[in-house]
Amino acid sequence: MSDTALLALGATLLCCALAVGGLHFWASGRAQRRALVDRLSGGPLHGPTTRARRFAAIDRRIRRTRLGRAINLRISATGLDLTAGEFFTYAVAVVVALWLIAASALAPFFGPVAAAVGVWSALIFLNWQRQKRIEAFINQLPDVARLLANATAAGLALRTSLAMAAEELEAPAGEELSLVADQLTLGRSVDDALGELAERLPSRELVVLVTTLVLSNKAGGTVVGSLRNLTHTLEDRKETRREVRTMLSEVNATAFTVPLLGLGSLLLVNSSNEGALARVTGSPVGQFLMLLALGLYGVGFFVIRRLGKIEV
Structure with missing residues (x-):
């Protein structure tokens, strides 16, 4: 074999090796980007998971639609470890099952009625999970305010205080604050990150806390005293909400x-x-x-x- 043929063969092998390496890096970067998008733009807030995702093809298709984006936004506020495709598939299966059961157990007329009730129940389930997460987050707000006040009194910046609170607290406050800290690390402003948190988990208590943090970040002032006073107020509201819910x-x-x-x-x-x-x-x-x-x-x-x- 001539030197030219050997040179061509070596160049070909080198190009193939570079192509395989480039394909590997491209696939790895795409997977990392998809994980980051899922984490910051509406995916489950549980962090990395090893569970194999089902119905990936359905999930990719439904995320491109307005219905899929609405479902994904609702799921992101619940903290459930589900994708939009998984929830859509499970909901359709439940609706079909209710249709068949009602039509056979009662009368064919009740099939569509049961299907409509199934769709409504799926939405109610998401709202219930979201409200459950909001209630759990509200119960942790006194601890959030206390940790932020202590960290600020120690001289830490607001971004560092939020990251520290995310590490100290359990779910859902830890997950939500971790998401806020990740967004701040990527360059988002404090106003936008905290404002998105208030929109995702709307409550009066959280709005007061977010407003206090945003104003103190803009204008400065005695944020430590404000947070400590807010801690006592949130504790009182927590007890009041518990009594009302029991009654x-x-x-x-x-x-x-x-x-x-x-x-x-x-x-x-x-x-x-x-x-x-x-x-x-x-x-x-x-x-x-x-x-x-x-x-x-x-x-x-x-x-x-x-x-x-x-x-x-």
């Missing part, structure tokens, strides 16, 4: 009991007289009356929930 627990239980009584009566009627619901919903008048009854149960549920909702 309203019976009202909230009644709100869910009323629709369950309606469902139980339908099952009782259909079991005592097989095919009764199918005959009732077989005419337009029967369908209208059934929808009216279901609507009244829904109105009762929302009215009871509204009466038991007290802003503290």
Whole structure:
């Protein structure tokens, strides 16, 4: 083999090695970028996870739609270790199952009604998880204010104080403050990072804390005294919210009991007289009356929930 052929073969092997190395670095960088985007732009806030993601193709497609972005935003506020594709797939499976169960156990008319209830329940589940996370975060706000006051009194900057508080606190406050600290590390301003936190977990207590931190960061002043006074105020509000939630627990239980009584009566009627619901919903008048009854149960549920909702 001539020297020219050997030189060409060596160059070819070198180019192949460089191509493989470049492809490896490109794939690694893309994976890191995707993990960073998921962490900072609406992915789960639990940090790195080794769980294999399901329905990756569905997740990539649904994230490009407005519905997928809305679902992803709601999931990011709940702290659930789910992707938009996983939640969408599970919700569709539950809706189809409810449709089939209601159509077979009651009457075909109740299939679409059960599917609509399933979609509404999925949204309610996300809102419930979000509110649960907000309540847990509010309960940790006195500790957040105390840690920030101590760190500021020790001479640390606000960015460093937030990072230290993120390391000291448990979830969800630790995860949320860690996200804020990561955003500050990437160059975002304190106003934007804390403002996004207040939008993600809206509450009066958090708005007061964020406003205090933003104003002190802009204008300076005795932030230590303000944070310590805010700590005592948040402790008092925490106890007040706990007492109110205990007093309203019976009202909230009644709100869910009323629709369950309606469902139980339908099952009782259909079991005592097989095919009764199918005959009732077989005419337009029967369908209208059934929808009216279901609507009244829904109105009762929302009215009871509204009466038991007290802003503290």
